[in-house]
Every structure is written in C-alpha cells, then in structure tokens.
Amino acid sequence: MASHLDARSLSAWFGSRKVLNRVSLTMPAGRVTALIGPSGCGKSTFLRILNRMHELIPGAELAGEVLLDGEDIYARGRRLTEARRDIGMVFQKPNPFPAMSVYDNVTAGLKLTGTRVAAADRDVLVEECLTRAGLWKEVRDRLRQPGGALSGGQQQRLCIARSLAVRPRILLMDEPCSALDPTSTRRIEETIRELAEEVTIVIVTHNMQQAARVSDRCAFFLAEQATPGVIVEHGPTDVMFSSPRDQRTADYVEGRFG
C-alpha cells in the first residue's frame, strides 16, 4: 500500500540564510511527483527535509511539518531511523558499497534500519527487490560479484533495490539519472513507472522531457533575486506543460531560462 506525504509550510535556513519560504505540497499515494526548477532554488533541500536528512547539516534549521499518512515525521518521540526506513532516498551518483557483493548490497539497509528478515527469507527478498528494480535478469548469475563491478546504470538500479529492501512507503530520488547515459536513463525511468503503483515517488529532475515522461504531478520551484525558494505552481504534469497558469512556469518548462 502506497502512502502519501504532505509538506506543510516548510521553511529552511542554512545559518542566517533562508533558502525555502513556507513551501506546501501534497505528494499523493502511488503517484510520481517531479520537483523542477532552476539550480539553487531549494529542490534538494526540500527533498532532504522530507526524510530528515536536512537536520544532519551543521547550521541547518527548518520550520513546518512533514506528514506521512497524517503523522508528523518530526513529532517528538518519532525516531530518525523510523523516518529513514519509511522514506528511502536514491542519490544523484550511484553509491553502492563497491567491494560488497550485489546480494549483500541489497540487504545492507536491513541492519542499519533494524529491519528483521529471517535468513531463510533473504534469498526471496533479494530476488524480489532486484526484480522490482529491473535488475534481476542481468545479475542473477553475478550475485556474489562486487557491486562496484556493475555498470553505472546497473549500480543505480542496485541502489534502488537496496532502498526497496527495507520496504519504504516513499522513495525520494535526487536527480537519479544525471550521471547516466541515455539508455540507462530510460531503463531507470521504466523502473520508476513500474514502482509507482506500490511506492510513492518524489523525484528531482532538471530534464523536462524526463519530468514529462515519468511524473503524474509537478511542482515548479523558484528563488528569484536571492529570495528564498517557493513553489510557484504545482499540478498535474500535462497541465503544467500544456497550459501553466504562471508565465514563469511556461518560460521554464519551455526552456527559456534555468
């Protein structure tokens, strides 16, 4: 069952510099939401707030609420590890443990998040996650080889499989294809579409074609003239691309700036 995520009036600071101002966005269950906007407008910061990674940066502050199926992940008594298990993250650069086997890479997150899986069930879990990440057929005969021996695109799908192993409710992806070639990019995009029914996905992308291909909804972030980032407009992807309400959205999606 996919979950929904609600960001309510999120503001963020690095030291005294405010970089997000009262940003609210609903990311519906079982949908892919793309965060788009020029460099430096706060997309990655917003994403890091969604799974409590922002607070790890020295000097970083935030205000607002993040509700996962109605429950605030920042509420007192909610543990950091709980939010991290429920809300997984895939980064720009594939980051498998290079010397660890493909198999062990998939199960690496279990211990870290305190997820128990009986030894007898691990083979099934590894196959399931690699299948869902669209990698099983390519690696089933290489499960004991190091993760670092895979191609860049395969490594990124291995990272997706690793994220899935702890059964997240939400998957955040920060420019997951920017280090990949076009073929690997298309493969990851297919994987995103296949996963979307079960896991709610939020993806940051600079590639407008990619946003149009993979997302159901889009949010356009902008930080004008050194003001903090805000969401100018959000809505169904086809509307954002074909008939945006705001001229700045139209200019951005048509490639006139950023």
Ligand SMILES: Nc1ncnc2c1ncn2[C@@H]1O[C@H](COP(=O)(O)OP(=O)(O)OP(=O)(O)O)[C@@H](O)[C@H]1O
């Ligand atoms: N660790 C940090 N310390 C200080 N300032 C930071 C830090 N990380 C980001 N910032 C600043 O916060 C603002 C928002 O950055 P962020 O990375 O969230 O933007 P972005 O929209 O994701 O950009 P890009 O598309 O280039 O990745 C920028 O002005 C950036 O310089």
